[in-house]
Amino acid sequence: MAKSIMIQGTMSNVGKSLIAAGLCRIFKQDGYKVAPFKSQNMALNSYITKEGLEMGRAQVVQAEAAGVEPSVFMNPILLKPTNDIGSQVIVNGEVIGNMSAREYFAYKKQLIPEILKAYENLDKEYDIIVIEGAGSPAEINLKQDDIVNMGMAKMVKAPVLLVGDIDRGGVFAQLVGTIMLLEDDEKAMIKGTIINKFRGDKTILDPGIEMLEEMTKIPVVGVTPYMQVDIEDEDSLSERFARKNSQGVVDIAVIRLPRISNFTDFAVLEGMAEVNLRYVDRVEKLGNPDMILLPGTKNTMADLRWLRESGLEAAILKAQQKGTVIFGICGGYQMLGELLEDPEGVEEGGTLRGMGLLPAKTIFTVEKTRTRVSGEIQQFSGMFQRLSGKKLEGYEIHMGVTSINGKAESFSIISEEGKVSKSDGACIENVYGTYVHGIFDEDGIAEELVRILAEKKGIYLEEQQNVDRHAHKESQYDLLADTLRKYLDMDRVYEILL
Template identity: 40%
Template sequence: MKGTHKALMVQGTTSDAGKSVLVAGLCRVLARKGINVAPFKSQNMALNSAVTKDGGEIGRAQAVQAFACGIEPSVDMNPILLKPNTDIGAQVIVQGKALQSMDAIDFHGYKKIAMPYVMDSFEKLSAQYDSIMIEGAGSPAEINLRENDIANMGFAEKADVPVIIVADIDRGGVFAHLYGTLALLSQSEQNRVVGFVINRFRGDIKLLESGLDWLEQKTGKPVIGVLPFLHGLNIEAEDAISAEQTLGANAKFTVFVPVVTRMSNHTDFDPLRLHPDIDFQYRAQGQSLQGADLIILPGTKSVRPDLEFLRKQGWDKDIERHLRFGGKLMGICGGYQMLGQCILDPLGLEGEAGESQALGYLRLHTILEPQKQLRQMQGWLTLPHQQTVTVTGYEIHAGRSETDDQQPIEWLEESPDSAQHSLKDGAISDCGQIFGSYLHGLFDEPEALTAILQWAGCEPLSQVIDTDQFKQQAIDRIADAIETHLDLNLLWPQLKT
């Protein structure tokens, strides 16, 4: 690869070892130094996705990493995205567009076909940017998945890029993780590893030094650094749901979100989860929805199976009771579809073909279609007794819905492909208690968040939450920790510090 900082790949000993966060931080470090840098992840598996300006779909982690670089995300930053719709199957998205659903065995064979798309996207980015920060997936030591690998060392060998391996010491067993991972690699793959990073360390580093010395002696690889555990780090998760919240002593409003089996785009709720005035709670299987001021049904990759799951939990009965007592109810994307009269899947796109009776709160009828709706949107939201406010976000759904209810969102006419797209979105019930929309990111605009909460009965908020500012601060904290605790000269000897 040409250029001092051309490419570096971060692989992990396990899932959630810190790869996504480390790549975001390295992107910010290089961007601070004036280097034109972009993120890349060849294969991602996540239900938490983002929409690019040109209407493509990528993993949200790469959108966050692009944000860290100060650039717009593109489909080439994540050419293969897998969105699980069963325990053994997933929708396969190639360079931003949904291809088909495959089970794990079929996709394992498809990887030979996928590699040219991966390399095409990587080469496009390499021609456009001075540096590429690459994220692996899972662990390179998953020997049962090594054949035709496009996510870890298979890609690193094909693209000829150096690799660092990160491990999470907070899980325990960090030296076994690092030593064992390296030992399971081939000799050429081991030669590609330039060092280790230990993540999420708490305590006195002196107690760790003997272990670091042992690891370097046994492997012949340097420990590039030990990153501290960063408490209260609020950065959008790649897939795992974060229940951490900023709860003030005088939280004045309670919001419940039931966690369904294929919940998607849970980052919709970060502005609520992080607000000190809001008691925000994800409600898991076996937990009641009683006691909330506002219940929000989230997006889901498998709306009909998750509607059945919701009923099996008795959450439909909790919702009925909630509404009888005057509570407010919302639905976003798949949750919006659940609020309607029926959901039809004639082609079996999300499982067995058929029709499901929905919850019946909105005059909404939905049919699932092969062509996914993907677009960034901006418009105005008008709720009962509230001023009209600006909303921004994105749509990402495989359903077309028609409603006879009032539609509270009106899009700007210059929105993408407006000729093929309704200029209105959402529905609100005649009683004014129930509101649904396809728009992800509905709470991101502070004025929209305030209007929705006031509609739901919340008292005026004590402060305004700027989610972009939260993300900037979180990424800066990671970058600061990297510059303080990692020996970047081991990665980039000519990098000016």
């Protein structure tokens, strides 16, 4: 049987996912076979496994840190919000339907056997399981039927490390208040606390740590710093939405749709020194970018209406007429077409006029496309034609089928895992659309794209060696592990674990 340790937090975005990933890496470095686990994840950033099943990206990142293949056993329940009060419910990688928050709350205890089955599959294969909670264990209105925080810890008798975020203020109140709201048997499961995202001189914090330990009778096992590591975020609270690189010579605007999904598609561009990639949710922020990216969304029709009502659609159409590149991925690709039809009420029902930048029509169907793909960019027209012949690899995850007419060209040939090849995408003049998530990730694509955009404005960038993205990821996981080793009491962590 595997040993387990669980990372819970005082609230969302305290750094649970990152600390769990770092522990996965440390245990791997120390010779253990380790797997991540999160019973229920709510996120719009998802991933398709090699079996064509859908799971949250946080556990994919943690699996990469652990050096193991991602599996839906690591995230048996994924909730993808479709609106403010409902989500698409995905169990073991398969969609079982849409539910309101109240419907899911009443239903979720029926999923406990699926959670335990997934955990048991990992338990047989791995030495250590690093479990991640969600939100806070002290949500007193949700505790009765909890399946992801203390409820999960009790199911598998996992010791808990509780993480607080000092960067957002009130970390001592966070930790003490959370512990106070727990039942006695739940308090007993917390074996250590972690103060995360600290900046400054730790000695100033020491008196507070002493008082915290005295009040809670639980040791502080680490004060971890605000870590500058290049590792994917999954949370919609992601700080990347506020980042800017004023030194970048190429300006790229990503439209921050209300239900934006899989914004990790743009991480490679964001990491380039030559690029200022920024997220835009208001017309006055758009400016005059060199390229506008329309990302994926969990509700294409609703977000297109928002785009229209906010005035951003009109601004994008005006930019396109002036020659700005418009590039849509997944839901963004669907928006660029002429018409969206939803005869079965998959999203909102009815029909909706598209932006009309591509001669395409999308019909939503109840069947969800989930597949890993690889292939080649065959014919990029317009200014990106130098990308023709480049290899691509990624995944498709969408509701709906898009057809294009002869006025536009499909620009890539992709092969689904274990299936025949097919055409994907459409391009006409300076407008491009594709269903392939991760299209910019393969070696050389992002670099060449940025060079082309720079040349359009008379700037010629030196051709540099393409970044080995796998090697870069590995170096960042090692950096994360090295940092946690320095600031966590790993001897104490192993005592808690074993």
